[in-house]
Amino acid sequence: NAGVTQTPKFRILKIGQSMTLQCTQDMNHNYMYWYRQDPGMGLKLIYYSVGAGITDKGEVPNGYNVSRSTTEDFPLRLELAAPSQTSVYFCASSYSMAGGYNEQFFGPGTRLTVL
Amino acid sequence: AQSVSQHNHHVILSEAASLELGCNYSYGGTVNLFWYVQYPGQHLQLLLKYFSGDPLVKGIKGFEAEFIKSKFSFNLRKPSVQWSDTAEYFCAVSTSGGSYIPTFGRGTSLIVHP
Numbered sequence: 001n002a003g004v005t006q007t008p009k010f011r012i013l014k015i016g017q018s019m020t021l022q023c024t025q026d027m028n029h030n031y032m033y034w035y036r037q038d039p040g041m042g043l044k045l046i047y048y049s050v051g052a053g054i055t056d057k058g059e060v061p062n063g064y065n066v067s068r069s070t071t072e073d074f075p076l077r078l079e080l081a082a083p084s085q086t087s088v089y090f091c092a093s094s095y096s097m098a099g100g101y102n103e104q105f106f107g108p109g110t111r112l113t114v115l
Numbered sequence: 116a117q118s119v120s121q122h123n124h125h126v127i128l129s130e131a132a133s134l135e136l137g138c139n140y141s142y143g144g145t146v147n148l149f150w151y152v153q154y155p156g157q158h159l160q161l162l163l164k165y166f167s168g169d170p171l172v173k174g175i176k177g178f179e180a181e182f183i184k185s186k187f188s189f190n191l192r193k194p195s196v197q198w199s200d201t202a203e204y205f206c207a208v209s210t211s212g213g214s215y216i217p218t219f220g221r222g223t224s225l226i227v228h229p
Binding site for chain 1: 124147149151157158205207209214215216217218222
């Protein structure tokens with residue numbers, strides 16, 4: 001199993017450009033998540049999905065969009081990039097059910113700089 | 116809504132010193148508790164977890180944590196740290212009230228001097 005994979009690893013964008021961060025998991029997990037990590041601020045949840053076709057906003061969704069057309073893939077779209085979106089982005093997945101057994105598995109991250 | 120507090124933001128220790136990192140949460144119902152570690156330049160990895168049963172949980176690399184329900188705490192401990200424990204440590208909580216979506220603390224940066 002590859003686990004959770006993310007592409008690209010690094011990216012520099014100009015203000016106003018758009019891009020999609022890719023995330024794929026091969027563990028048949030139902031839940032997937034996108035976080036951003038800024039120094040000293042921990043992880044902030046951007047969006048999450050509890051299954052294919054279902055997405056919901058997290059703590060900091062503004063400026064981002066997601067889709068979940070398959071169980072495996074959960075891309076994050078940045079429209080009109082802004083310097084405030086400079087961050088490290090982590091995708092994660094978990095198998096969660098009514099008991100909440102949701103240990104998360106994280107991808108390697110994408111370091112994004114917006115200039 | 117649930118929240119997680121990690122009171123120690125930066126900890127500096129010498130090798131062989133004992134470690135205790137605090138984690139407190141706010142939620143009165145059933146909780147699932149996690150500690151994750153992020154080594155420099157790497158992604159988060161699970162250190163240990165508590166779902167139910169024995170409140171003293173043992174994880175990888177000699178780490179343990181104790182769930183004290185009355186104090187809403189899940190502190191991480193290690194009796195003797197090593198230089199390789201230098202990393203950032205995150206506490207996370209998921210609850211039925213939060214649809215089991217984990218909430219993370221701000222993290223504690225641990226530096227261990229050889």
